[in-house]
Amino acid sequence: MCRFARSAKLVIELALLVMRLDIEAGFNNTRRLTNQEMTRNYLDWRGLITVLGCALLLIGAIDQTTKDALTVRHILRVIAEKPPRSNTQELSAEVTEKELNAYITYRLAQEKASVFDSLTVKLLDHNHVRGKMRFDAQRLNLDTLLGENLVFDFKGVFLTRDGAGRIDLISLQLNGQPIDPQVLDFVIHTAALVYRTESSGIGDWYELPKGINRISVNKAKAILYY
Numbered sequence: 001m002c003r004f005a006r007s008a009k010l011v012i013e014l015a016l017l018v019m020r021l022d023i024e025a026g027f028n029n030t031r032r033l034t035n036q037e038m039t040r041n042y043l044d045w046r047g048l049i050t051v052l053g054c055a056l057l058l059i060g061a062i063d064q065t066t067k068d069a070l071t072v073r074h075i076l077r078v079i080a081e082k083p084p085r086s087n088t089q090e091l092s093a094e095v096t097e098k099e100l101n102a103y104i105t106y107r108l109a110q111e112k113a114s115v116f117d118s119l120t121v122k123l124l125d126h127n128h129v130r131g132k133m134r135f136d137a138q139r140l141n142l143d144t145l146l147g148e149n150l151v152f153d154f155k156g157v158f159l160t161r162d163g164a165g166r167i168d169l170i171s172l173q174l175n176g177q178p179i180d181p182q183v184l185d186f187v188i189h190t191a192a193l194v195y196r197t198e199s200s201g202i203g204d205w206y207e208l209p210k211g212i213n214r215i216s217v218n219k220a221k222a223i224l225y226y
Helices: 003-028 035-058 064-080 099-112 181-194
Strands: 093-095 116-124 128-136 149-161 164-174 214-218 221-225
Touching: 064 093, 093 099, 099 116, 099 214, 116 181, 128 164, 128 181, 149 181, 149 214
Parallel strands: none
Antiparallel strands: 093 221, 116 128, 128 149, 149 164, 214 221
16 A cells, blocks of 8 residues: 555544544533534534545545445444443434445445345435346356346335334336346345355345434435434
8 A cells, every 4th residue: 555545544544533532422421412413513524524535536545436435334333333322312314325325336345255246226205215236147157047137126115123124125127127026036045155145035124234223215315313
């Protein structure tokens, strides 16, 4: 890693550390911060991270997609590491559709064995979502059976409860043609066997990231409640 890259990384990590300490101080303060104050502090520091990210972006240290992905990663870390609170009032953080897709791409790239080749989502009002999942048909030995391009388009309602979430499918297509959800489950199961990961279906309940109680989806953004 070059000297400049190390310096840029240090600046970002230092800013994130200061932000985390500031938030923890808010929790530990004898005068508990209100939900509004916590949200304002979060937004102030998120603004600082955005400014730092933009500065690094302009001088070529990181690209925009990486900045968006790191923004989401930081939000999730802050939520996961938050100290216990006596106040049960929910706090919230907003993630944009653009940031979410950048984070998904980042996570898939980090995983050694990912079931999906790629995954993108479009966030709509009233918890509705659209998405596109792509699989490597040749590696899964499914190209002869299902074709070379395994691209599923789905639409559904994102449901959350007790720290878990699932997609209630409304429609599903394979390469533009309507398809039974069992076909997608079969592909996911096959991929899980090939990549030696846990198998699950599109309609199963999945545990939300640590600390998140529920998620509300609106047009082009998601609200994380914790």
